[in-house]
């Protein structure tokens with residue numbers, strides 16, 4: 306079986322336009338792989354480049370050089386050189402992403418926000434809403450909130466909507482950016498369980514977890530990005 310996500314010699318710098326166009330190198334020659342059924346965790350101190358790597362793996366940040374090879378259906382695609390249309394197709398069916406914060410859509414209910422990616426994946430709308438409700442119940446979101454738009458929800462409530470939305474599909478690769486950051490212990494445990502189920506189903510997970518306890522429970526591999534962070538003078 307092909308490894309779903311293989312990153313090779315990936316480098317990234319930012320051009321600081323307000324500081325005379327100097328280039329700040331943040332990731333240098335990052336190389337690692339994430340296998341099916343495994344959760345790899347990006348580790349290293351604040352500012353080491355973890356989020357930048359995760360954003361490149363979702364096609365949000367452009368890389369300067371290197372490769373991010375993704376198994377997309379029967380094809381192997383390099384995200385670094387893929388065109389925007391291909392990146393959208395990959396996000397629809399191959400790579401899911403749970404960000405720290407929910408992007409709230411005005412007037413769309415929590416249950417519809419969660420159901421949307423499942424409908425995009427081909428599930429009938431009623432079945433998708435039912436699945437969304439099951440996930441929201443599991444994440445202890447009070448039922449009175451399900452039909453409301455999440456704009457006024459608390460940080461933890463919004464994060465649970467976001468997690469349900471990210472976990473509802475069966476994307477073979479799932480990227481997790483601090484999915485448990487604003488959750489209480491009971492809900493953190495639910496997320497840890499859900500990650501375990503994804504692993505069982507053969508999903509390749511790549512995440513950032515600042516919470517050491519959660520990290521220890523989910524990580525099969527810790528990728529220390531300090532080794533990929535260039536000296537700041539570079």
Ligand SMILES: Nc1ncnc2c1ncn2[C@@H]1O[C@H](COP(=O)(O)OP(=O)(O)OP(=O)(O)O)[C@@H](O)[C@H]1O
Pocket residue numbers: 319329331349350351352353354355356357358
């Ligand atoms: N859009 C940007 N423009 C300029 N510099 C950026 C940008 N995004 C990140 N950086 C810089 O890149 C470096 C790596 O940041 P990144 O967010 O990837 O680190 P991190 O390891 O995820 O940190 P943390 O654990 O604090 O979230 C930092 O020095 C940061 O200031």
